[in-house]
Amino acid sequence: MLRRFSPRTIKMLKSYVYIYSDPDTQEPFYVGKGKGNRVFDHLKDASDSPKAAKIQQLLHRGKAPCIEILAYGLEEETALIVEAAAIDLLGLDTLTNEVRGFESIKYGRIKVEEIEAQYGSDVLKEKDIDDKLMMIRINGTYNDSLSPLELYEMTRGFWRVDVERARQADYVLAVYQGIVREVYQVAGWFPGGSTFTQRTDDEDFAKNRYEFVGRIADEPIRQKYRFKSVAHFFPKGCQAPFRYIHIL
Known part of the structure; x- marks a missing residue:
C-alpha cells in the first residue's frame, strides 16, 4: 500500500x-x-x-x-x-x-x-533486465478503473506478432503512456479468436493475429517491473506496439 x-x-x-x-x-x-x-x-x-x-x-x-x-x-x-x-x-x-x-x-x-x-516512476534500464520480455502498448481505452480481468483481456489480444519471437518471452508487460501497468506470465500464444469468449465475433479482424493466455506474474517479478517507466524503449515517432528485450 x-x-x-x-x-x-x-x-x-x-x-x-x-x-x-x-x-x-x-x-x-x-x-x-x-x-x-x-x-x-x-x-x-x-x-x-x-x-x-x-x-x-x-x-x-x-x-x-x-x-x-x-x-x-x-x-x-x-x-x-x-x-x-x-x-x-x-x-x-x-x-x-x-x-x-x-x-x-x-x-x-x-x-x-x-x-x-x-x-x-523509476526508469527501467535495459542493463537491469535479466528476463526475456515482450512489451505491448495497449490502446487509448485504458483507464485506472479497469478490473484486473479487463486489463488482462485488453492486453492479450489480438496482435499481428511474430509468434515465434513472442513465444520466447518469459513475461509480457502491459504498457500505457510509457508506464508498465501490469506484468503477465504467458502460458501460450494461440490463433486470434480461439480463446476469447466475448472479445469479438469479427473473424476477419482476428485473422492472421494472435492472442496469449497467462496469468499475473508472481509478486517478486511484478514488483520488479510494474509501474516502471519504459518510455525510452518507444522513442518519439515509434509506431510499433511491441518491444522485445533479450529476444532474438
Missing part, C-alpha cells in the same frame, strides 16, 4: 483534492484537500473522529481504504472550491467529513498508485 509520494510527484500535484472510499462498496466516506503527502496522514490518525474510526476499522480487518486524487495541479483557492463542491455533491450524510469544505480528464479522479506511477 502506497504511503507517500516521491518528490517528483509532489511537485506535479501542487494542491489537490482527494477521496477515501470503502474498498468493498467503493462508496466515498471522506473528502479532503492538501499538498505533499497530506493524503496519507489519515492512515496514522488515532483520534476518535468518525473518519479515523472508519479507517482503523478497515485496517484492523486487513483491508486498506481506496485512496484517489479527485483533482490536482490546483492553486489552493481552487482546491478549496473543488473540495466544497465534492462534499456538497456527495452529501455530508454519506461522508465522515464533519464540516462542509470551502480541466479536463488529465487532472481527473485517479488512484494514488497511478498518480505516483505517472510522475514518480
Whole structure:
C-alpha cells in the first residue's frame, strides 16, 4: 500500500483534492484537500473522529481504504472550491467529513498508485533486465478503473506478432503512456479468436493475429517491473506496439 509520494510527484500535484472510499462498496466516506503527502496522514490518525474510526476499522480487518486524487495541479483557492463542491455533491450524510469544505480528464479522479506511477516512476534500464520480455502498448481505452480481468483481456489480444519471437518471452508487460501497468506470465500464444469468449465475433479482424493466455506474474517479478517507466524503449515517432528485450 502506497504511503507517500516521491518528490517528483509532489511537485506535479501542487494542491489537490482527494477521496477515501470503502474498498468493498467503493462508496466515498471522506473528502479532503492538501499538498505533499497530506493524503496519507489519515492512515496514522488515532483520534476518535468518525473518519479515523472508519479507517482503523478497515485496517484492523486487513483491508486498506481506496485512496484517489479527485483533482490536482490546483492553486489552493481552487482546491478549496473543488473540495466544497465534492462534499456538497456527495452529501455530508454519506461522508465522515464533519464540516462542509470551502480541466479536463488529465487532472481527473485517479488512484494514488497511478498518480505516483505517472510522475514518480523509476526508469527501467535495459542493463537491469535479466528476463526475456515482450512489451505491448495497449490502446487509448485504458483507464485506472479497469478490473484486473479487463486489463488482462485488453492486453492479450489480438496482435499481428511474430509468434515465434513472442513465444520466447518469459513475461509480457502491459504498457500505457510509457508506464508498465501490469506484468503477465504467458502460458501460450494461440490463433486470434480461439480463446476469447466475448472479445469479438469479427473473424476477419482476428485473422492472421494472435492472442496469449497467462496469468499475473508472481509478486517478486511484478514488483520488479510494474509501474516502471519504459518510455525510452518507444522513442518519439515509434509506431510499433511491441518491444522485445533479450529476444532474438
